[in-house]
Amino acid sequence: xxxxxxxxxxxxxxxxxxxxxxxxxxxxxxxxxxxxxxxxxxxxxxxxxxxxxxxxxxxxxxxxxxxxxxxxxxxxxxxxxxxxxxxxxxxxxxxxxxxxxxxxxxxxxxxxxxxxxxxxxxxxxxxxxxxxxxxxxxxxxxxxxxxxxxxxxxxxxxxxxxxxxxxxxxxxxxxxxx
Amino acid sequence: xxxxxxxxxxxxxxxxxxxxxxxxxxxxxxxxxxxxxxxxxxxxxxxxxxxxxxxxxxxxxxxxxxxxxxxxxxxxxxxxxxxxxxxxxxxxxxxxxxxxxxxxxxxxxxxxxxxxxxxxxxxxxxxxxxxxxxxxxxxxxxxxxxxxxxxxxxxxxxxxxxxxxxxxxxxxxxxxxxxxxxxxxx
Numbered sequence: 001x002x003x004x005x006x007x008x009x010x011x012x013x014x015x016x017x018x019x020x021x022x023x024x025x026x027x028x029x030x031x032x033x034x035x036x037x038x039x040x041x042x043x044x045x046x047x048x049x050x051x052x053x054x055x056x057x058x059x060x061x062x063x064x065x066x067x068x069x070x071x072x073x074x075x076x077x078x079x080x081x082x083x084x085x086x087x088x089x090x091x092x093x094x095x096x097x098x099x100x101x102x103x104x105x106x107x108x109x110x111x112x113x114x115x116x117x118x119x120x121x122x123x124x125x126x127x128x129x130x131x132x133x134x135x136x137x138x139x140x141x142x143x144x145x146x147x148x149x150x151x152x153x154x155x156x157x158x159x160x161x162x163x164x165x166x167x168x169x170x171x172x173x174x175x176x177x178x
Numbered sequence: 179x180x181x182x183x184x185x186x187x188x189x190x191x192x193x194x195x196x197x198x199x200x201x202x203x204x205x206x207x208x209x210x211x212x213x214x215x216x217x218x219x220x221x222x223x224x225x226x227x228x229x230x231x232x233x234x235x236x237x238x239x240x241x242x243x244x245x246x247x248x249x250x251x252x253x254x255x256x257x258x259x260x261x262x263x264x265x266x267x268x269x270x271x272x273x274x275x276x277x278x279x280x281x282x283x284x285x286x287x288x289x290x291x292x293x294x295x296x297x298x299x300x301x302x303x304x305x306x307x308x309x310x311x312x313x314x315x316x317x318x319x320x321x322x323x324x325x326x327x328x329x330x331x332x333x334x335x336x337x338x339x340x341x342x343x344x345x346x347x348x349x350x351x352x353x354x355x356x357x358x359x360x361x362x363x364x
Contacts, residue, residue, distance in 0.1 A: 025233040029321040030214050040206075048208065048240045049247035051201050054194065056251015061182070061259060062191025065252065066286035068267040074347075074354030077268035080188050085328060087192025092333030095200035104204065112203050114334055117321070123342040126319025127327075131349015133312025135358060136305050138287070140324040141212040141317060144310075145245045149252025152287050154294055158310035165314025166216040170230035176319065 027115075029122065029173075059146045067138030074135050120178040133165075183261050199330050208240055211326030213317035215245050278362040301364040320345065 062084055063069050072078035098104065099112055106112060134140055137158050139147060144162065147155040169176075202208040218235040225231035267283050275281070275288070282288045289296070296302030317323040320342045322331060328346065331339025 022233050022237075025229070026238065028230060029318055030211065030217070030326070042239070044206070045240045045243040047205050048202065049243040049250070051198060051205065052244040052247020052249075053251040053254065054247075055198050055244075056248035056253075057255045057259070058186070058191045058194035058251075059248065060252045060255035061186040062188065063185050063265065063286060064191065064195075066265055067288065067292070068265060068271060068283060068286070070350075071354055072268050072271055074350045075268075075271060077271050083188030084192040084195065085324075087189050088196035088329050089332050091193050091196025092199040092329050093335070095196065095203075096330075096333045099200060099203060104200075106204055106207050108206065110207055112207055117331065117336045117338045119338040119341065120321075122319045122321060123327075123338050124345050126316045126321070127342040127345025128316070128349040128352075129312050130316025130320055130323065131346040131351075132353045132357070133309045133314075133316055133349075134324075134346060135350040135353035136309030136361070137313060139313075141216060141313065142245075142248060142323075142325055144313075145212075145248040146252030146255075147287065149249035149254075150256040150286070151253075152285075152292055154292055154297060154306065155287075157297060158306050158313075161307045161310030162314030162317075163216050163219045165311040165316070166213075166318045167220045167224065167226075167228075167231075167314075168311075169315045169318040170217070170220060170228045171226075173228075173230050 055142075056146045056149060059143055060150055065139065065143040065146045065150065070135065070138040122176070122178045125177065182259050185261060185266065195329065196333075199333055202244075206240065208244075209326070210330045211241070211322055212245060212248075213314070213323035213326065214238065215241050216314050217318060218242060275362075278359075280362070299364075301361060304361055304364070316349070 059065050064081070064084055069078070069081055073081035096114070100114070104112060130140075137144075139155070139158070141162065144155055144159050148159065199210050202210050215238075217231070218238050218241065221231040221233060221235040264284050265286050272283065280288045280290045282290055291302060291305055293302075297306055313323075320327065322339070322342065324343075324346065327336075327339040327342040332343060
C-alpha cells in the first residue's frame, strides 16, 4: 500500500512550523539580522561594544570619517577610500569563505548562519538616494557615530536627521516601489 | 606610538574593518550592519503604530552597543592617538573648495560646513539636515548601508548587495560632481 506510506511521509514533512512574526518584521529591508536562539544577560553585549571601539578607532585613524576623503573618492582624486573598502571586502570575503568552509561556530557553539538576500528595486532607488546623501554629509551611518565621538557634536543633527529619514521611509514604505 | 598617531594606511584600516565581519559572526552570529540602528531608534522611541517599526528592538540591542563602541572609538582615537598636523587633502580638491570659501582642513570636517554656525546657513542646513535625511531614508529603502551591503553583503557574494553598492557609488558621483557644486555656491 504505497499510498499509506506516502501519506505518512507527507505528514512528517509538514510538521507545524512556528512562524516568528517578530523576526519577520525585524528582517524586513535589512541585511544585518540573525536570530540567535540563545538568551544572554545584557552584559554579554559589551563584547560588541569592544569590537565597536576597535572599529571606531580604525575609522578615525584611517580618515574614513573625513569629509575630504569621501569627496576625493567621488571625484577620483585619491585611491585611499577605494583601498580601504577594497581591502575590507577582500578580508570579509575570505573570512566568510573560511567560516563556511570549516563550519566555524560561534563562541557559544552555535552554527553561524547566512541568509541570502532577495533583489528588489529598493536597492537601486534607495541606493541612489543613499549615495546622494553620502556625498553631501561625507559619512555613511558608521562614521557618523565616530565623528560625534571625535568631538563634532553638530553631527548629532545629521544623525537625528538620518533617524527621521528612516522613520519617513517606514511611514511610506507600503506606497514606495520595491 | 608615533606610528599609531599618524594616519593609518588604507590596507591596515581596511583589514581591521574587514575583520569586523568574522568578529561579530564568531562572537554571536551577528551580521555587521550599522544603519539598522537608525531603525531600532525609531522602533524604540517613536514607533507610531507603523508596522515597519513593530518589533522587539531589544533583541537587537547588541547593535546599539556596537555603535556606542564606535562613538567611544572615535573619542579615544581623537584624545590619545591624534595627529596634530592638518588632514591630508588632494591639492585639486583644496583649490576647488577654496572657490566656495572652504579653506579649513585642520580637522576631518571643514568648520565652514560642519559647525553650529554653518547649521544656520542655507548651505549648512541642506548639507547637514538634508544629507542626513537622504542617508537615513536611502539606507533603509536599499535595505542596508555601506556596512550591510558593501562589506558583509558583497563578502557573502550577494548580488543584490553588489547592485546596491553600484547604486551608492552612482548616487555619490552624481552628487559630488554635478549637484554639490551648486549647493556649495549657496
